Amino acid sequence: METIAVYWESRIKTYGFQRMPGLALIELSCPVGTIKSLGEILTHDDMQALRAPFIAAQESDRELSFIFCLPEREGKGFHASLEQTRIPTSHRYVYPVGIIFFHGPHFGDRYGIADAAFSAISKAGIQLIASGCASSSVYLILAQDDLDRAEEALTKAFEVAA
Amino acid sequence: MERVKLGGLKQSLELCQFDLKGPDSPEKIVPRVCKLLASQKINIAFLTLSQMNDEFHQLTMCPHQYDFTRTSGLLNTKGTLPRGWGIQSRKHVGILTVFPHRSPIRILGLVMVAWAAQSIPLHGIATSLSAISFITDYRSIDRGIEIIQNSFQLPDDHAPIKPELVYYQSDEVKKDKGN
Numbered sequence: 051m052e053t054i055a056v057y058w059e060s061r062i063k064t065y066g067f068q069r070m071p072g073l074a075l076i077e078l079s080c081p082v083g084t085i086k087s088l089g090e091i092l093t094h095d096d097m098q099a100l101r102a103p104f105i106a107a108q109e110s111d112r113e114l115s116f117i118f119c120l121p122e123r124e125g126k127g128f129h130a131s132l133e134q135t136r137i138p139t140s141h142r143y144v145y146p147v148g149i150i151f152f153h154g155p156h157f158g159d160r161y162g163i164a165d166a167a168f169s170a171i172s173k174a175g176i177q178l179i180a181s182g183c184a185s186s187s188v189y190l191i192l193a194q195d196d197l198d199r200a201e202e203a204l205t206k207a208f209e210v211a212a
Numbered sequence: 213m214e215r216v217k218l219g220g221l222k223q224s225l226e227l228c229q230f231d232l233k234g235p236d237s238p239e240k241i242v243p244r245v246c247k248l249l250a251s252q253k254i255n256i257a258f259l260t261l262s263q264m265n266d267e268f269h270q271l272t273m274c275p276h277q278y279d280f281t282r283t284s285g286l287l288n289t290k291g292t293l294p295r296g297w298g299i300q301s302r303k304h305v306g307i308l309t310v311f312p313h314r315s316p317i318r319i320l321g322l323v324m325v326a327w328a329a330q331s332i333p334l335h336g337i338a339t340s341l342s343a344i345s346f347i348t349d350y351r352s353i354d355r356g357i358e359i360i361q362n363s364f365q366l367p368d369d370h371a372p373i374k375p376e377l378v379y380y381q382s383d384e385v386k387k388d389k390g391n
Contacts, residue, residue, distance in 0.1 A: 092321025
C-alpha cells in the first residue's frame with residue numbers, strides 16, 4: 051500500500067537546538083583486529099559512570115578511528131586509562147569543544163538536511179571539528195567559542211517548531 | 213548471567229557507503245558534497261566526519277543502495293573533490309541501531325565484543341542522545357541482529373526490527389495517485 055502525504059515547509063523544521071559546552075574530544079584508533087579488545091575495555095566497570103554525549107567511529111585502511119566527546123574531568127580520566135592499555139593509539143585530545151545537536155521529523159528519510167546544516171555552518175565561517183548524523187539527529191562538534199555563532203547560523207537555516 | 217537490557221533495536225534499509233578522505237579543507241568539501249547530493253534528491257541516511265590520525269579528514273556517508281550508481285557518478289566527476297581527496301565505497305551496507313536504556317558505553321563495548329567474536333564487520337559508528345548506530349555489511353545484518361538478540365534483553369513487546377514503512381521524499385505528487 052502506498053500513502054501519499056503532501057507536506058511543504060519553507061524552512062526545514064527542527065524540534066530545537068541543544069548545546070553542550072565544556073567537553074573534551076578524544077581521538078584514537080585501533081587496528082580492526084583489536085576491536086574486540088577495545089570493546090572489552092569499554093565494558094569495564096570503571097567506564098560505566100562515563101557520560102559520553104557523542105561517540106563516532108570510521109573505518110579506513112583496516113583501522114577504526116574513534117572520537118569520544120566527554121565532560122572534561124571524565125575525558126582526562128578516560129584518556130589516561132586508555133593510554134595505559136596500549137590497545138588504541140591516541141591521536142588527539144582537544145579541549146574545550148562544544149556540541150550543538152538537533153533532531154527533526156524524519157531527518158534520516160529526507161534529502162537536504164545535511165546540506166542545510168553544513169551550508170549554514172560553512173557560510174558562517176565556522177570550522178567543524180567533527181560531526182555525526184544518524185537516525186533523526188544531527189550532531190556538530192565545534193570549538194566551544196563557536197557555539198553561539200553556530201546556533202545563530204542554524205536558527206536562520208532551520209525553523210524551530212513551536 | 214543476566215543479560216543487559218536494551219530499549220530497542222532497529223534495522224535500516226539496504227544502503228551503500230562512501231568514504232571520502234583528504235588532507236585538508238573539510239569545511240569546503242562537506243557542504244559542497246552535501247549540496248551536490250541534495251540537488252539530485254539523494255538522501256544521506258548516515259554521515260560522520262572527523263579527522264583521522266592527525267593526518268587526514270574523512271567524510272563517511274551512507275545513501276540508499278538504489279542511489280549507489282548516481283552518487284558514485286556525482287562524486288567521481290572531475291572537479292567534485294579537490295586534489296588529494298580520494299573515494300572508497302561499499303555497495304551493500306546496512307545500519308543497526310540500538311537504543312540503550314542506560315550505560316551506552318558498556319553497550320557499545322558489548323556489541324563490539326560480540327560482533328568481533330563472530331566476525332561481523334564494523335564499518336562505522338555514531339551515537340545520539342538515545343541511540344547507537346552501527347554500520348555493517350548488509351549480508352551480515354541478520355546475523356548481527358541475531359547476536360544482539362542473544363546477548364541483550366529486549367522488551368517483550370518490541371516493535372518489528374526490520375523497517376515496515378518506507379519513506380520517499382518527492383517534490384511532486386503522482387498525478388495518477390494523488391490530488
